[in-house]
Amino acid sequence: MTDQLADHIVSLRREEALAEVHRQLDGGVDPLAVLEECRQGMTRVGGLFQEGEYYLSELLISAELFKEAAAILEPHLARLRRAEPLGKVVLATMQGDIHDLGKNILMTLLQVSGFEVHDLGVNVAPEDLVEQVRRIGPDIVGFSSLLTTSFQSSKRAVELLCEAGLRDQLKLIVGGGVTTPAFKDYIQADFQTLDAAEGVAYCVEVLGASA
Numbered sequence: 213m214t215d216q217l218a219d220h221i222v223s224l225r226r227e228e229a230l231a232e233v234h235r236q237l238d239g240g241v242d243p244l245a246v247l248e249e250c251r252q253g254m255t256r257v258g259g260l261f262q263e264g265e266y267y268l269s270e271l272l273i274s275a276e277l278f279k280e281a282a283a284i285l286e287p288h289l290a291r292l293r294r295a296e297p298l299g300k301v302v303l304a305t306m307q308g309d310i311h312d313l314g315k316n317i318l319m320t321l322l323q324v325s326g327f328e329v330h331d332l333g334v335n336v337a338p339e340d341l342v343e344q345v346r347r348i349g350p351d352i353v354g355f356s357s358l359l360t361t362s363f364q365s366s367k368r369a370v371e372l373l374c375e376a377g378l379r380d381q382l383k384l385i386v387g388g389g390v391t392t393p394a395f396k397d398y399i400q401a402d403f404q405t406l407d408a409a410e411g412v413a414y415c416v417e418v419l420g421a422s423a
């Protein structure tokens with residue numbers, strides 16, 4: 213496989229990128245491999261953004277493009293999926309924070325990996341998080357955090373999960389630009405990463421072990 217699809221994503225060539233997705237699928241390329249190339253393209257966009265080469269607008273356009281490519285891939289990936297989901301994951305950006313690009317990438321990767329994902333959205337109050345966890349009964353809860361102001365609401369949510377007796381029944385993962393191992397320890401999460409693919413690998417490992 214060439215890097216043509218990733219190149220189109222990095223260059224924000226929408227028509228060419230989507231045509232390339234179709235071309236690869238028609239040519240019998242594994243849809244998971246196509247998705248992985250899209251993810252690699254996004255990672256490269258992220259790198260260019262960090263280097264100051266790309267602006268916010270480029271980041272937002274590429275995120276839209278990733279979403280469109282994932283929508284084309286979805287029916288093909290659905291056929292590969294097990295009848296039973298691998299497990300349930302609840303995702304949220306906690307109160308005080310409205311960033312969701314990274315969370316949405318993680319959600320797509322988890323869905324195509326066979327997880328049932330419940331996205332609670334952004335600016336989620338700790339009380340709402342707990343209520344949804346009680347209702348859904350997830351195996352894993354993931355917080356996406358891009359603003360230090362959401363640290364307190366994340367911490368509070370964990371305290372409420374503990375008080376409700378729900379914390380021991382799930383794994384808590386955190387990710388997003390401002391998270392660090394220290395933040396993970398602060399809110400007593402189980403896992404932290406700055407890479408959505410690593411987050412998916414952790415979820416597979418955790419649920420694979422208990423399957």
Ligand code: B12
Nearest residue numbers: 309310311312313314354356359360387388389406408411
């Ligand atoms: C895009 C962006 C915005 C967009 C958000 C659009 C959207 N729909 O998300 C807009 C313009 C709305 C915005 C607003 C603001 N922003 Co802003 N924003 C950014 C920016 C430029 C990029 C973030 C991003 O999307 N990165 C790309 C994604 C793909 O990366 P990611 O989120 O890290 O996700 C990856 C991994 O971390 C991982 N991941 C993410 N979440 C999770 C979760 C789990 C569980 C796992 C396993 C993995 C995982 O998966 C992804 C792919 O691998 C950053 C700067 C930066 N360099 O990060 C500032 C930044 C986050 N913003 C910042 C600020 C201050 C704000 C504002 C307060 C600005 C203002 N003064 O109004 C507001 C926030 C309002 C609010 N209440 O939230 C600061 C935060 C500072 C801080 N330490 O708290 C930053 C760091 C900029 C800066 N250097 O000052 N922002």
